[in-house]
Amino acid sequence: MPVAIPKQPIPLTRVLQRLEREGLLQTVVGSATARKLTHLTDNSQEVQPRGLFVAVRGERVDGHRFIEQAIERGAVAVVGEFVPEAFAERFPKASFVQVSNSRRALGILATIFHMNPARRLRLIGITGTNGKTTTAFLVYHMLNAIGQETGLIGTVCYRFGRHELPASNTTPGPIELNHLLRRMTGVPCKNCVMEVSSHALEQERVAGLSFSIAVFTNLTRDHLDYHGSFEAYLKAKKKLFDGLTFRATALYNIDDPSGPAMVADTQACCISYGQREDAQIRMRIVGHSLEGLTLNIDGRFQRFPLVGCFNAYNLLAAYGVGRAMGLDPDLLLEALGRVPQIPGRFERFTFEDGTTAIVDYAHTPDALENVLRTIREVMPEGARLWCVFGCGGERDRGKRPMMGAVAERLADCVIVTSDNPRSEDPLQIFEDIRQGMRHPEAALWEVDRARAIEQAAKLCRPGDVVLVAGKGHEAYQIIGTEKIPLDDRQLVQEYFEHYHTPARPPSIRFL
Ligand SMILES: CC(=O)N[C@H]1[C@@H](OP(=O)(O)OP(=O)(O)OC[C@H]2O[C@@H](n3ccc(=O)[nH]c3=O)[C@H](O)[C@@H]2O)O[C@H](CO)[C@@H](O)[C@@H]1O[C@H](C)C(=O)N[C@@H](C)C(=O)N[C@H](CCC(=O)O)C(=O)O
Ligand SMILES: Nc1ncnc2c1ncn2[C@@H]1O[C@H](COP(=O)(O)OP(=O)(O)OP(=O)(O)O)[C@@H](O)[C@H]1O
Ligand SMILES: N[C@H](CCC[C@H](N)C(=O)O)C(=O)O
Numbered sequence: 001m002p003v004a005i006p007k008q009p010i011p012l013t014r015v016l017q018r019l020e021r022e023g024l025l026q027t028v029v030g031s032a033t034a035r036k037l038t039h040l041t042d043n044s045q046e047v048q049p050r051g052l053f054v055a056v057r058g059e060r061v062d063g064h065r066f067i068e069q070a071i072e073r074g075a076v077a078v079v080g081e082f083v084p085e086a087f088a089e090r091f092p093k094a095s096f097v098q099v100s101n102s103r104r105a106l107g108i109l110a111t112i113f114h115m116n117p118a119r120r121l122r123l124i125g126i127t128g129t130n131g132k133t134t135t136a137f138l139v140y141h142m143l144n145a146i147g148q149e150t151g152l153i154g155t156v157c158y159r160f161g162r163h164e165l166p167a168s169n170t171t172p173g174p175i176e177l178n179h180l181l182r183r184m185t186g187v188p189c190k191n192c193v194m195e196v197s198s199h200a201l202e203q204e205r206v207a208g209l210s211f212s213i214a215v216f217t218n219l220t221r222d223h224l225d226y227h228g229s230f231e232a233y234l235k236a237k238k239k240l241f242d243g244l245t246f247r248a249t250a251l252y253n254i255d256d257p258s259g260p261a262m263v264a265d266t267q268a269c270c271i272s273y274g275q276r277e278d279a280q281i282r283m284r285i286v287g288h289s290l291e292g293l294t295l296n297i298d299g300r301f302q303r304f305p306l307v308g309c310f311n312a313y314n315l316l317a318a319y320g321v322g323r324a325m326g327l328d329p330d331l332l333l334e335a336l337g338r339v340p341q342i343p344g345r346f347e348r349f350t351f352e353d354g355t356t357a358i359v360d361y362a363h364t365p366d367a368l369e370n371v372l373r374t375i376r377e378v379m380p381e382g383a384r385l386w387c388v389f390g391c392g393g394e395r396d397r398g399k400r401p402m403m404g405a406v407a408e409r410l411a412d413c414v415i416v417t418s419d420n421p422r423s424e425d426p427l428q429i430f431e432d433i434r435q436g437m438r439h440p441e442a443a444l445w446e447v448d449r450a451r452a453i454e455q456a457a458k459l460c461r462p463g464d465v466v467l468v469a470g471k472g473h474e475a476y477q478i479i480g481t482e483k484i485p486l487d488d489r490q491l492v493q494e495y496f497e498h499y500h501t502p503a504r505p506p507s508i509r510f511l
């Protein structure tokens with residue numbers, strides 16, 4: 001985890017004033033209040049002399065356990081929620097700043113230590129269960145194509161200028177996030193479009209950031225292991241909109257049942273998008289095939305290379321962002337019409353004998369259903385639809401039987417396999433998936449994902465369509481705590497090329 005280093009040391013008094021203004025400050029213990037702080041971190045192992053350590057009650061461990069270690073390594077001040085016993089006596093040279101919410105304090109302090117880079121950027125935040133990465137990529141390409149230098153933060157990677165960094169989280173922790181924003185201002189970027197996950201909102205990773213535009217895509221089942229209930233999940237997403245000022249714009253999908261609730265308490269100017277008559281930004285699907293979509297958006301016809309009705313919403317949301325920025329509709333649509341392939345999102349591979357394989361990141365029941373339906377609607381008659389999928393370990397168990405049911409209902413042939421089992425037993429995950437299926441015996445069950453893809457390649461007939469779902473751009477399989485290289489796109493190319501390139505007749509040699 002990175003450390004925030006300011007241009008010049010920051011007086012602790014400034015930190016206290018800001019925390020007080022935010023209503024977070026409770027008490028201050030200790031004598032070091034006149035000190036200047038050289039860096040900020042929430043990881044005790046990264047503390048150096050004259051640092052500020054924020055103790056966070058984490059998902060795995062409680063950062064308060066490492067206060068002593070942080071002070072031994074040179075922290076002169078500690079921010080936390082509970083004052084350790086006899087702090088002043090045990091650590092006479094340090095100060096303890098008690099706050100009501102350490103995660104929130106960390107977010108706000110990260111903006112100070114990185115000199116508030118977000119103030120020099122137009123921040124565009126995208127939230128929702130599905131479509132965040134796609135919509136963020138669309139906005140990124142659209143704005144850069146029309147000459148507005150824009151950075152990107154999301155699941156696949158972080159991009160700005162000529163830099164592309166691997167993503168740690170969809171929405172990184174506040175120190176890394178503000179560091180990225182600071183680097184973007186150096187490009188210089190005008191805008192930053194970022195995915196804002198529900199985990200990030202719950203954990204205050206975006207605290208202290210002011211979004212100019214926030215987009216809601218949709219809300220269906222995911223992450224209930226973490227949030228506990230659908231209501232709590234909705235509430236976490238809603239925080240993005242509740243935090244907007246009256247100067248911001250909230251774009252919401254009016255066709256999604258949770259759309260209106262999402263913006264119910266926002267101060268921002270709300271703009272709805274969707275197919276409904278009363279949508280302020282409206283589209284109609286004019287045509288869709290395996291080659292792409294034709295939409296009528298606000299009365300203008302445009303073709304796009306993205307497949308699937310769900311992508312019509314992502315395109316509309318991206319267009320809405322451009323409209324909220326006051327940009328020319330024709331320019332926006334023309335730019336969106338030329339978007340490149342988004343890594344691992346409905347990525348299509350066609351083979352000589354007419355077989356098609358599609359690698360897609362669908363890892364929720366709703367996404368899997370949408371993708372399978374889409375393929376069904378546009379695939380050639382007489383062809384069979386295959387679905388190779390699995391469910392992540394240490395993630396929402398409830399979605400497993402639902403995904404089993406969806407795959408069985410919509411595909412002709414199902415191969416269940418592993419998708420990042422993490423510390424769980426893949427066979428137990430299979431058992432959970434099996435619970436949702438009526439005829440589990442009709443499916444193939446293959447723990448080894450590479451072998452499952454090979455089976456699909458071997459068993460499908462020329463002209464069939466094979467969906468390999470769940471991992472999209474991911475180039476690894478997480479087994480235990482190890483990340484083993486594995487790339488669906490590479491495997492698909494390798495195995496399908498092997499089984500679906502018709503053998504050429506041997507060339508005749510004339511002697
Ligand atoms: C479960 C979870 O969300 N964990 C996230 C969380 O970690 P945490 O702060 O709770 O970490 P922890 O390990 O319990 O440690 C608590 C504190 O003790 C500190 N510590 C720990 C050890 C030590 O020796 N000294 C020390 O000071 C740690 O630095 C930390 O401050 O905060 C970290 C920084 O913000 C995240 O990187 C981390 O994401 C983990 C890696 C993760 O897998 N998260 C997933 C579930 C996630 O967030 N996913 C969403 C996307 C979901 C979607 O796409 O729909 C995302 O935004 O990526
Ligand atoms: N608007 C949408 N509605 C429903 N399903 C969608 C939508 N957009 C994409 N999908 C499906 O969901 C999958 C994930 O899409 P995407 O990566 O854009 O979403 P995400 O919200 O970023 O997901 P994650 O939270 O895992 O990062 C896609 O591969 C596709 O199958
Ligand atoms: N952002 C999602 C991605 C899931 C992708 C899937 N491949 C899995 O590992 O379950 C998560 O962390 O739950």
Ligand SMILES: [Mg+2]
Pocket residue numbers: 132133134154155156170195
């Ligand atoms: Mg994403």
